[in-house]
Structure formats: structure tokens, C-alpha cells
Amino acid sequence: MNIPVSLTVNGKRVQADVDPRTLLVQFIRDELRLTGTHVGCDTAQCGACTVHMNGRAVKSCSMLVVQAQGAEVTTIEGLAKNGELHPMQAAFRECHGLQCGFCTPGMVMSAVQILKDKPNACEQEIREGLEGNICRCTGYHNIVKSVQLCQSGKVSTTV
């Protein structure tokens, strides 16, 4: 028996009847076709599925979409505004904080949360903050640099 859900994703109200076992990430990817949010593991370890729900970074693979009933969800597709990259996106580009791009959306969403929680996070705190996101390409070096550049406010966001 399907269950109706209603939530706001990237500022747009969406409604659907879903199989109760539908994960939030499955709803985002399969129902809404927002494929920027990725699935990299099945144990809530890799963080590729990270989105923001009601202003907090969450792993969308480890919650049901019905738990997001009425919530405001932002995915990577909703981070850039009016054709302008979010400073974190721009910083990742400037610092070469991504290679294959697969972990990137989740990494960016987590990084935004880190600076929201700790605007003056030091390198060690940034590294600890990224602990829930696995990247296999960059060795994290340039991801840390990206977060630090964003933190400095010296990043150009024009596309």
C-alpha cells in the first residue's frame, strides 16, 4: 500500500504516492530525477547522498522519504542560485577539489554544513567534519583547501 508524501525540494513543492520503504535518496533520484545526489554505499558511510533537510546535512540513504514529510530539502541541484555558484561550489572548482565528481555533491553539501556549524574551523576540524564523506580521488588535500578558500570569503562565484 502506497503512502502519500509531500515535501519541498529545491523550493518546489512535490507530492507523490510512494512505497513505504522508499528511501529519501531513491525518491530524489528515481521519482524527481534529480540525479546529482548519488548512492556510493549501503551502510551510510560514504556520504555521496548528502542533502540538506530543514537546513541540516543528512544522509538521504539512511532515511525514508516519509520521514521527510513536510520538510524543506535542498539537493546539489538547488545550491546554485540565479546562475551563480554557491561559494563552496566555486571554491571546489578553483581548488580542484574534485576529480571524478561522484562524491562531490555530497562532499559540497557536507562542507557547507561544516562552515555553518564552525565558521572558523581549523584544518583539523575541517578534516574531522569531512569524516562522514569518502573521496577516493583527491586524497582530501584539495577538498580541505576548497573549504578553507570558501571560509576565507575570497572566492569568485561567477560561472
Add this chain to the structure above:
Amino acid sequence: MTDMSQPPISPIGQSVQRREDYRFLTGAGQYTDDVVLPGQTFGVFLRSPYAHARIKSIDTIQALKAPGVVQIFTGADLAEAKVGGLPCGWLIHSKDGSPMKEPAHPVLAQGKVRYVGDQVALVVAETQWQAKDAAELIDVVYEELPPVIDIRTAGTATSSVHDDVPGNVCYDWGHGNKDAVDAAFAKAHKVSKLEFTNNRLIPNAMEPRAANAQYTRHDESYTLYVANQNPHVERLLMSAFVLGLPESKVRVIAPDVGGGFGSKIFLYAEETALVWASKRVGRPIKWTAERSESFLTDAHGRDHATTAELATDDKGNFLALRVKTIANMGAYLSTFASSVPTILYATLLAGQYKTPAIYAEVKAVFTNTAPVDAYRGAGRPEATYVVERLVETAARDMKMDPAAIRRQNFITEFPYTTPVGLTYDTGNYAAHLDKALELADVAGFPARRAASVAKGKLRGLGYSCYIEACGLAPSNIAGALGARAGLFEAGEVRVHPTGTVTIFTGSHSHGQGHETTFAQVVAAKLGIPIESVEIVHGDTGRVPFGMGTYGSRSLAVGGTAIVKAVDKIIAKGKKIAAHLLEAADTDIVFENGVFKVAGTDKKVPFGSVALTAYVPHNFPLDKLEPGLNENAFYDPTNFTYPAGSYVCELEVDPETGRVRVEQFTAVDDFGNLVNPMIVSGQVHGGIAQGLGQAMMECCQYDPASGQLLTGSYMDYCMPRADDLPSFTLDHTVTPCTHNPLGVKGCGEAGAIGSPAAYINALTDALGIRDIAMPATVERVWRAANR
């Protein structure tokens, strides 16, 4: 059209920001699982829960009745359709001249399963859940057989992974001059010996493997979307060797691919089954691995058991090296498995040194574990680990400075032919060692060590001077060594009437940034803005041919193919320009995007020549075809030899066993750099994987049951951001002598050089001879408190 009044600054050597990043950063990347085709169905593989078992029966009756099930296929269906097994691309001969054993590698299990995860049935359903639910209803009766797990005893095990390979030995190979080595050891002043395991790794590209196969009735063709590093090789192997289809009827598209590290080179059973089944089902079938399937079934890496000895004279000169290795092939021969512990391993055992005599024996064995194949570095990290651990140990045995013993034995004259069959074209090993010593402030190490000791910590310093053979490969040499494929690369340059250019390359980018780097090369060659160059890769329907991306070959081989095609464009452009400028072909020069009559001010820009080629009103049609479109294939004349010096400095807390990498310095010689930013990124990632191997990563099978114990991120320890330091990088440059760009390749170096540097530093800190990889916190604590 481009303003040609100002000569453009060459983008080669510039850290141009990546052109692919915008799509990845905004969620617009398109990976295989993102592709949904009309009428899409979903495939799920039922996998063996046993490491080794006979299949007594498979009952699909209940599963077929489950909701949403479209069709179920088992090995019997494939056998009936005479679908072949998966091929191995490299033939190795044993010492006695016999060819390696190549047991059948079925697409779906035939009678027996040989590792946990071996695919038994393919369930196709309307949704992924329905397919999963139905797979659980398939009733397979197994008769368990004793598994072969330990490589050290596989050769004497009573059980056989394959009935037709009693003793489980795939090959017993030798390389080098055994007599010369034995003679040198007999007169050695000192023999330094180590026995160790090169730990088995699971590649873990963040995008799990995925495939989506579609059959089109109207032209009886197949289209396969697949997360793969070399779509043309995938097509060739699948169509010609397994399914018996003309290549012209199979299109393979590898769209955005989320990392490969070798694990997506290979032709796997899953995509092959999907392509075959897509015609039976009459609808597209998509399969995306769950991470646990990736752990179970992606080809793993490394897994050697090695005994190695280095003979030195009384002055610390290396006399000879003797290496004996048992290498794990896993349950089946994966696509390039046989070449990794042989051709890509023993040939690198000279390292950067003029050791005059080297002999290696490699016994490859089958076990009831996932297939093992190339993983970032592929054989070369294993070789570097042997050489650099031994050299460090020899320095300690001889009470010599580890940097000094290396320097004393460095090869200094080029070209240099090693006793293991490679000819290094160029290099300057002292240059990167000197730079690394300076950057790492090795001179200040004793003071830092004293400071650590004062606070109850241990501090160590370790080196690794690696070399690799990249730019794979001269086809004739590879062929003589057993390769069953050519290893050239292809490129096409299509100049459009407006002067913009599309490049079609057989190299594939899955994180390396070819869309930027290759465009930099073409823009520089043609003197046009980088924005005017589009790079197309990863589609056999668009790219003429290709051998793909592995072995740090993209720029050295794929880039050179493009340069050759661009040269043909320029040559034809000169003829067109000569006609337009009423001059002789030989008087035309091409500089910064402008064709000129040498020594005059007569000129015509590239864009005008392009337009003329497609609007040939004033064109030498009697001598020249219209259009401006060229292909080139490039087969390298030698491997490239990137080399570097790494210095690792770390601090151990003996109370907890925790290790902090205080500084990791990498000075690499990759020849010329096209995009230093991208090169540094490649090195960072490589070092992280190498340190992962040294510090925490290890694939473990239960020795009794053959169950994979490290089957998730909860059990297999991946390096996280807070496990690693920031790295200190620099470069020296000796341009490659045999490709026009002078480039050597940079993708694997970090993973090759770093494990030995870390273990050398750790053993230095702990004052011990050896510690097993991964040097986990527990192992370090035990060593510190022995």
C-alpha cells in the same frame, strides 16, 4: 572568428581550471545509473553465498511467479545459447615453456561456484525491488566444497578451484638471469632479506559498477552504457570473444564514470549477461552494484607473498636482487590479471638502480576469492615495495645513510637498459632526491626526533625512490611479452567550418580531467582559444577507436595520437593556405593560429582556412580533398619512465599505537606538465591510496569458510580526511624523449611510491626491521610495546 592580432599565450603548462567541473558541481554529471531508457527493466544478480560449492539444482519456479518478474536466466540458458567465457588478454608462459592455465570463466556459473559473490542467476523485473525480492525466491541447492584461500598453501591444497587445474597453479614464471644472480650472491658482502605480504586491496571507486543494456530490433544492434575505462576494449572483448557479435552491432558508451583505479578496465560478467539478455527480454536492463557487491565482485588488487633478497658489496653497491613471489589470481583470470605480477612487476625490479643482476620467480595461483587484477599502479607498487623496502633495509644492515646508499647506486647515464628488460630513456634521480631532502628538511630531522622523544613519542623518517613504466605500451614489445591486444591509441580531429574543433579520443576520463588537459594541448597546437575545442570520449559510436585509460597512458599515448592528427590538420592547412596566399606549400609556416608566407606579411588565420576547406570556392580541388578532418593512431616506441623521490616523516604514540604523518613530501619527474594543478591532484589521490594500503586497507577472507570479512565500509578501512595530512609536492623535469609532448604520465605514481616510504618511516620510528601492511593501530601498538 578568433582575433589573431595578439599571439595567444600557450595554455600548456598552465593550471587551467577544469571544464568538466561545472556539471559535476551542479549535479549535472551523468553516470551510468543516471541513465533511464524507455521501457527500462532492472536486473539483479543472485550470487553465491559459498566460496566453493557444486550447484546441485536451481529452482526458479517460485521466483518466476513473483510480482513484476520479466525473466530469469541461469548458466544453463547461457550454455544452451553457446555464450563463451570471459577471455584473459595476456598469455604468460611458465618457466618450462607451458602456457598458463586458462580455466573457463563463465558469465553465469556453470555447475560450480568459485567465490562468494560468483553470479548464479540474473533476475529481470519491472523494478529493482521486485528483482531483489524474486532473487530471494530462487532455490539453489549447493554442495559445499573445501575452499582454497591461502595463497601460500594453494599450490599444495587438496582441493582444486578448477577441476582442470589440479594444484591451482596458473603459471610458474621466471624472469632475469638466475645464474648471474646466484653467482653475485655467492660473493656478496651482505645479504639483506625480507619476507612480506603485499596486502590485498579492494579498489573502491566511489561510483559502484553499473550497466544498462538495450537491444534495438530495427537494426539488430546493442547499446551498452557501462561504468568502464576503455569502451572499445570492452566492445571488442565482449562482441568478438564472448557473444560472437559483429562489433558494428555493439555500441558501448562509458559516460561520466566515478573513478576507476583499474577496476573498471575489465570486461565483467554482469554487463556481458545484460547485453545478451537484453535481446531475450526485448527491453533495456539496468544493473547497478550495491557497495557490498562491489566489495565482493570488483576485481581486487595486489595480494602477493614475497621473499626478497638484496646482495651488496662491502661499500654498499648493489650486486644482485633475488625475488620469489606467489601472486593471487583469485577464482578466475580477470582481463589483464596474468600480466600484473609478471610483466608489470618483475620488469620494474631494477628501480632507479644499476643493480647488475636480477632474477624473479612468480607463481600465480587460483583461490576461491574474487578475481585479482590491475589496481592503481598494477605490479609497479609491488615492485617498488620490494626494492625500496630492501634498499632501506640494506642501508640499515650496512649502517649507511639511506639517502646516500640510494644515491650511490642510482643510474646516471641514459638510455639505460636494465637487467630485467626495460630501457629507461631519460631521468635525473639525484635531482628529485636532492629536492625532496631539501623540501622535507631532512637536515632538521634529528632535532625534530629529539623533540618527539622528549614528549614520549617516536619519530621516523623513510624514503622511497620509485620508478614506473607507463605510457602502455609499444604494441610489438607487449605482443612479444604475451599481450593479446595492441596498446596504441587513436584520435580524430574534426575542424568545423567556423574554426571550432571537436577532438575524439580513445582515452577515457573518469576523473583525470582530459576534457581540460587535452583541450589545452590542442588549443596550444592550433593557436585557438581553449573554448573552441571540445573533447569527446567514452563512446564507440562517436570515437573511431581506442584502447582506453590505464597505466598512466592517456596523455603520453592518447595525447600523442591527437597531436599527430593535429599535425596532419596543420599540414593540410598549409596547402590550403599556400593556395589562398599564392605561395608554395613549403614556404608556409604556421604560428599562433596563423598561416604565413615565411619572411613576408602575407597571412591567413586558421579559421579562414577552415572555412575555405568547407566552402571550397577558391580551393585546389585538383590536388586536395575538401574538408578538414584527420585521424591518427599512435603506437609508442618505448614505455615512459616517471620516477620520483618520496620522504615520509611520522610520529608514533607508543601508548596508543596511533601514527600521525607529520609531513609527506613527493618530488616527481613526470616530464613536461600540461596542467600542474591536475597533476598535483593525481599525486594527492595516489598518495592517499598508497598510504591507505600502508596504514589501514586490507581485504580479508575468512581462511576456513572463504567469506569476505571486509565487505563494507564498516569493515574495510578507507582513508578519511582526518587520517591524512596535507602533502608537500614538487617536480623536476626531464622530458620524455620519444613523444612530442615530452610527457610521462602521473596517474599512478603516488600509489606506487608511498607505501614503502611510510613503512620505512614507521620501522625507523619503531626501531624494527619490518612491520606488516597495513600497519594498523594494533600492529603498531604491539610493535611499540613488544
